[in-house]
Amino acid sequence: MAMTKTETKGRAGLDAETLRLMYRHMLRSRLTDERLWVLNRQGRAPFWISAEGHEAVQVAFGMNLRPAHDWVAPYYRDLALTLVLGMTPKDHILSGLQRADDPNSGGRQMPAHYGCRRLNIISTGSSVGTQLIHATGIALASQMRGEDAVTFTSIGEGGTSEGDFHEALNFAATKKLAVIFLVENNGFAISVPWQKQMATQDVADRAKGYGMPGVVVDGSDAIACYAVAREAVKRARRGDGPTLVEAKVLRLTSHSSDDDQRRYRNRDELEADKERDSLLRFKATLEELGVLHPGDAEEMRAELVLELDRATDEAEAAPMPSPDSAMLHVYAEEGDWRG
Amino acid sequence: MAEKTYIEAIREGIREEMQRDGRVMILGEDVGAKGGVFGVTEGLQQEFGEDRVLDSPLAESLIVGVAIGAAMNGLRPIAEIQFQDFIMPAMDQIVSEAAKMRYRSNGDWGVPMVLRSPFGGGVHGALYHSQSIEAIFAHIPGLRVVVPSTPYDAKGMIVAALRDPDPVLYFEHKRCYRAIKGDVPEGDYTVPLDRARVAREGSDIAVFSYGMMVHTSLEAAERLAADGFSCEVTDLRSLRPIDRAAIVASARKCGKVLVVQEANLAVSVAAEVAAIIAEECFDYLDAPVMRIGGPEIPAMPYSPPLEDFYLVTPNKVEAKLRELAAY
Numbered sequence: 001m002a003m004t005k006t007e008t009k010g011r012a013g014l015d016a017e018t019l020r021l022m023y024r025h026m027l028r029s030r031l032t033d034e035r036l037w038v039l040n041r042q043g044r045a046p047f048w049i050s051a052e053g054h055e056a057v058q059v060a061f062g063m064n065l066r067p068a069h070d071w072v073a074p075y076y077r078d079l080a081l082t083l084v085l086g087m088t089p090k091d092h093i094l095s096g097l098q099r100a101d102d103p104n105s106g107g108r109q110m111p112a113h114y115g116c117r118r119l120n121i122i123s124t125g126s127s128v129g130t131q132l133i134h135a136t137g138i139a140l141a142s143q144m145r146g147e148d149a150v151t152f153t154s155i156g157e158g159g160t161s162e163g164d165f166h167e168a169l170n171f172a173a174t175k176k177l178a179v180i181f182l183v184e185n186n187g188f189a190i191s192v193p194w195q196k197q198m199a200t201q202d203v204a205d206r207a208k209g210y211g212m213p214g215v216v217v218d219g220s221d222a223i224a225c226y227a228v229a230r231e232a233v234k235r236a237r238r239g240d241g242p243t244l245v246e247a248k249v250l251r252l253t254s255h256s257s258d259d260d261q262r263r264y265r266n267r268d269e270l271e272a273d274k275e276r277d278s279l280l281r282f283k284a285t286l287e288e289l290g291v292l293h294p295g296d297a298e299e300m301r302a303e304l305v306l307e308l309d310r311a312t313d314e315a316e317a318a319p320m321p322s323p324d325s326a327m328l329h330v331y332a333e334e335g336d337w338r339g
Numbered sequence: 340m341a342e343k344t345y346i347e348a349i350r351e352g353i354r355e356e357m358q359r360d361g362r363v364m365i366l367g368e369d370v371g372a373k374g375g376v377f378g379v380t381e382g383l384q385q386e387f388g389e390d391r392v393l394d395s396p397l398a399e400s401l402i403v404g405v406a407i408g409a410a411m412n413g414l415r416p417i418a419e420i421q422f423q424d425f426i427m428p429a430m431d432q433i434v435s436e437a438a439k440m441r442y443r444s445n446g447d448w449g450v451p452m453v454l455r456s457p458f459g460g461g462v463h464g465a466l467y468h469s470q471s472i473e474a475i476f477a478h479i480p481g482l483r484v485v486v487p488s489t490p491y492d493a494k495g496m497i498v499a500a501l502r503d504p505d506p507v508l509y510f511e512h513k514r515c516y517r518a519i520k521g522d523v524p525e526g527d528y529t530v531p532l533d534r535a536r537v538a539r540e541g542s543d544i545a546v547f548s549y550g551m552m553v554h555t556s557l558e559a560a561e562r563l564a565a566d567g568f569s570c571e572v573t574d575l576r577s578l579r580p581i582d583r584a585a586i587v588a589s590a591r592k593c594g595k596v597l598v599v600q601e602a603n604l605a606v607s608v609a610a611e612v613a614a615i616i617a618e619e620c621f622d623y624l625d626a627p628v629m630r631i632g633g634p635e636i637p638a639m640p641y642s643p644p645l646e647d648f649y650l651v652t653p654n655k656v657e658a659k660l661r662e663l664a665a666y
Contacts, residue, residue: 071412106445115444122411123444127435133401134436137408137416144364144390144414163428167401174396329446330480331505336441338504339410339451 012227016291022063022222023282023292026055028304029080030279032089035308036096036111040257044316045096048257049112051079053250054184056278057217058154059084060225061182064233065152071138072121073131073153076112077184081154085119090311100321107321117337129155129162132181136168139177150236154182157246158189160203169244173211178236181244184219186251191264204246212242219247220278223285250276343523346516348490349379349455351523352497353417357387359527360415363501366393367402367419367455376421377457377516399425403432403454407440410452415501423458423510424467424638437506438481452507453500459512459551459601461650465641471550471602471633476508477578477611483507483532484578488553490521492576495530503532512551512601519554533577535585541571544663545593547586547612549575552599552651559656568664578608583615590616594625595663601651604632626666631659 011019033052039045051058054077062084065072074081079092087103095102095111104115105123115123122138124131135153142149159165160183172179183203187194200206207214213235217228225247232243250273254261261270286292332338343351357363364387365380371394374381384392395402399420406418420426426433433454441449460469477484483505487493493511500507538553539560548556553574560570573589575581590596596616598609609630616628631651633639639649 073408103447105443108445109443113443115447117444117447122408123440123448125435125439125443127431130400130404130432130436133404133432134408134411136401137405137410138412139408140405141409141412141414164400164404164431167396167398168404171396171398171401171405329441329444331483332441332449333446336446336504337449339413339415339449 011289012223014223014226019286019289019291022059022226023286023297024300025059025062025080025084026222026279026282027297027300028089029055029059029083031301031304031308032083032092033079035089035312036092037257039093039096039312045111047110048096049076049255050253051077053186053252053273053277054219055080056222056282057182057184057219057225057247057249060222060229061152061180063226064229065150068119070120070149071135071142071151072119073135073138073151074114074121074124075131075154075156075159076124077156078114078154079112082114082116082121085121087116087119087121088311089308090315093311093315094318097315098320099315099318100325101318128159129164131155132168133164135179136172136177139172139179140175143175143177148237150178150180150233152180152182154184156189157183157185157187157194157203158192158197161197169206169210169212169242172242176239176241178239179242180232180236181242183244183246184249185246186249188251188255190255190259202246204244207244212244214244214246216246216248219249220276220281222278222282250278252277340522340524342520343490344517345490345493345519346377346379348494348523349497349511350381350383352494353380354383354386355527356498356501357383357391360501362413362415363417364391364393364409364414365417365419366395366405368395368397368421370394370419375419377513379455380419399429400432403429403437406452406454407432407437407450410450411448415451417453417455417501420454420456422468423456423472424470426456426472433476433482434479438479441505442481449504450506451504453497453509454506455509455511457511457513459514460639460646461514463641463646464639466638469639471600473510473578474602474607477581477608479579481505482579484510485532485576486510486512486550486578487576488512488515488519488550488574490519490523492530492536494523495528496532496576498527499529499532502529507532510550514551533580533582535576535582536574537571537589538574539570539572541569541593543569543593544571544595544597544660545589546570546572546597546599546660547575547589548572548599549578549608550601552601555651555653556599556656558653559660562653562657563660563664568660570660575608581611581615586612586615587619590620591623594623595666596624596628597656597659597663598628598630599651599656600632602632603635604630605635607632626663629659629663631656
């Protein structure tokens with residue numbers, strides 16, 4: 001039950017193809033994110049809330065989960081995770097532009113309130129922490145049917161102050177559920193630094209109190225994250241119970257498009273964070289390992305920008321919801337999911 | 340057809356549906372070996388095992404949130420909240436999550452769960468074991484809120500609730516549990532979740548009520564009948580959606596209206612019934628709509644004189660009916 005600080009030297013046994021794919025996933029998320037910021041600043045998308053700085057750990061978990069077999073109860077920073085699992089940049093641009101075809105919510109929710117039936121990504125609202133308990137209920141159902149599905153759920157360190165965090169972890173450990181709790185600790189609950197939220201250095205310390213392993217990982221070290229994700233998923237899949245993983249990540253942007261973090265964060269620190277960006281670090285590592293060659297990253301970027309241009313055009317051409325459709329799906333309609 | 344108590348009827352409905360549908364499970368505090376503090380789930384853990392009748396930790400948000408997650412992953416959970424008074428820690432899960440899941444996912448997800456909880460006073464339960472706070476939930480689109488008052492409805496509505504694709508809050512007046520008996524058919528039947536029921540036909544005064552107050556109203560109506568006044572008592576059964584057509588029909592027929600509830604009156608179910616009648620029956624009324632309910636104090640106090648002061652009794656309803664009859 002001891003908490004471990006994970007460091008990975010080398011490449012954690014990962015082949016070149018997997019490493020390249022990880023980098024591509026991270027870059028695709030970053031570029032999608034940047035596109036939504038642009039649409040926001042152009043006045044075309046009223047709101048955006050970013051995953052920039054969180055990508056490495058999300059990609060690591062996304063690549064270790066089995067899409068549509070495992071279950072995911074995400075939170076609003078999990079853009080990269082949803083893309084790895086099979087959602088597309090277009091899905092999220094449709095949401096940003098509030099279109100009827102937005103698969104997350106049909107334009108009903110703010111962007112980054114993820115959900116996708118076909119991928120077992122449950123719909124998320126804005127109340128922080130509730131999803132952790134849903135994850136335990138989902139895992140309980142899987143366990144009762146004897147299935148090997150793993151349920152992944154995530155939250156920021158800010159959300160770990162909610163009572164639901166405690167209730168969910170206690171229950172998951174008591175029932176030995178196949179749940180992974182990922183805390184994406186970027187050090188800020190909007191503007192409040194972690195030191196004002198908790199008296200311990202690491203959220204993962206609390207795992208011991210619940211009777212589950214707690215792991216701290218550098219969330220900007222993609223390879224270390226991959227190793228931790230692989231172990232946590234294996235442990236859950238073989239029926240050994242939940243794990244609390246805390247990834248120390250960077251929040252490279254303001255909390256949301258309606259926030260300006262320069263009002264409460266030190267400018268030198270913000271500049272320093274840019275140097276520690278996981279994308280830069282991972283690219284350098286992959287070049288050092290000979291996995292990425294000069295020009296590879298640029299080629300990938302060009303291809304992904306093309307995908308985003310097409311996605312943006314298609315999303316902008318898509319229809320808005322009709323006003324009277326606001327009355328639908330209060331209760332089950334014909335054709336709705338009915339359980 | 341056997342005569343059963345209200346509590347036996349709920350249990351029978353749950354047990355039979357659990358036998359028919361392996362997806363149905365129960366979770367809550369003390370629902371297992373103890374069978375619940377009132378005994379609703381008595382014997383069910385022995386019959387269906389600890390997985391399907393699960394003693395939860397003492398954590399209301401967890402109980403409801405687990406039910407939500409399990410429902411989205413193919414189960415038909417019944418979440419029991421031991422007393423309605425203790426539902427508050429689960430408000431976020433009920434109102435922000437269960438009620439909005441279908442709407443916010445544009446129909447892709449839903450929460451086919453039932454939340455059961457006892458409510459109401461007159462059992463020396465004091466402030467925190469006597470409340471009637473159903474109006475809070477009746478305000479929330481996306482929820483169904485039902486309150487059966489007879490053993491027949493109790494069984495038929497719990498089965499219907501378990502087959503409904505959306506979250507149903509099923510509130511049980513705790514004085515009904517053993518005081519109310521009635522005929523309950525063997526086997527499978529359902530009672531609609533959105534229809535009121537005329538509990539007593541009449542023509543002079545329309546009385547609208549739900550839960551234990553239906554029986555209180557029936558007793559008062561019987562006393563007036565002895566003096567030649569005919570009251571029509573409607574059991575609302577469902578508080579959301581509320582059966583507008585049934586309310587309008589009875590109010591128009593009688594022309595005088597009394598709404599009876601145990602909860603305090605401000606911004607309550609009685610307020611909604613009165614508003615519907617004001618909107619749709621104005622030309623048919625022979626008297627102002629009258630309401631009777633609990634006083635505007637935080638909850639029901641413990642000491643008998645204080646508890647009696649709070650309670651809506653047949654005497655109080657009778658007095659109000661006579662006032663209306665004389666109008």
